[in-house]
Amino acid sequence: MNLDVKGRIAMPKKYRSDILGDTDGKMVVTIDTDALCLLMYPLHEWERIESKLQELPSFNPAARRIQRLLIGHATEVDMDTQGRILLPSLLRDHAKLKKNIMLIGQGNKFEMWDQVTWDAERENWLKEGVSSVDNKDELPGMLDELSV
Secondary structure, three states, X not given: OEEOOOOEEEXXXXXXXXXXXXXXXXXXXXXXXXXXXXXXXXXXXXXXXXXXXXXXXOOOHHHHXXXXXXXXXXXXXXXXXXXXXEOOHHHHHHOOOOOEEEEEEOOOOEEEEEHHHHHHHHHHHHHHOHHHOOHHHOOOHHHHHOOO
């Protein structure tokens, strides 16, 4: 998909009716704290996440950092009648979005990546595989039962 000169992306047609039906076209875009991409949530999903973020202890430096970054950058956006969403320049700059954008579905949200960045990261992830993660990135125990 392409980012136009005004900073808009056109949502793929297969998602438009769901976004309009579920959220009346209202989405929330924020930064990812671990990667150069943006996260885009339907408004109702974001409200649930924001509530959980606000429950984190504000005196914990790591929790406070996450609150500042995710909530502080969260911007409500509306899909127009042509299925376009205007991405604020601050967020576009953070993710280094240029013309070609990858929209990656992640269940309850989308990730938006500059295509060059996505291609490089994807290639690294495929090379590394799951078995090469170090202890700090250990998979949660709940994944032990997951069969794909």
